[in-house]
Amino acid sequence: NAGVTQTPKFQVLKTGQSMTLQCAQDMNHEYMSWYRQDPGMGLRLIHYSVGAGITDQGEVPNGYNVSRSTTEDFPLRLLSAAPSQTSVYFCASSYSIWQGANTGELFFGEGSRLTVL
């Protein structure tokens, strides 16, 4: 049971390049989400998914695309990287956010540090 696996851990891009951050979980979680963490700010939700084939925008979706073709995978695509997208990105999953019967615990990946020059 690997939990949430997030790759790559580090990436440097030039402005205008595209890339995909990978996120996979092996816990059969319905809910998966992507956040960015910037100094002095709380984690901000980029996109989330409540199941395969279902995605929705979060607080800061511009410049990012997601898809959820399987329960396990939730990749985040940067379409045309900009310096403003320099950040640390976290993927997280949960069986469900709000639970009656169980903990609703959030599981985070180790983070991906992205620098856009």
Next chain:
Amino acid sequence: KNEVEQSPQNLTAQEGEFITINCSYSVGISALHWLQQHPGGGIVSLFMLSSGKKKHGRLIATINIQEKHSSLHITASHPRDSAVYICAGGGGATNKLIFGTGTLLAVQP
């Protein structure tokens, strides 16, 4: 304006002290997560609670729904407790969490 406010932003304690970190939130948030992030490290879930109190080891989390306030307590603090503690609130049908900016805790030996 962030709908989840944490205090204090920074906290320094001596080993063994009792520590309290507070989280206040706005209408529409009905439950809270408490998370821990060590420097340069990943994020770990400590608690999720929508009422009352939960305890795990030296950590205790409480929530008061009427006052829209939650606290995280650490008893007999230790240098290994040094980390950023984050509260995140959400609820209803949005499936979206709103995060506080975190409390940086340093426990000195």
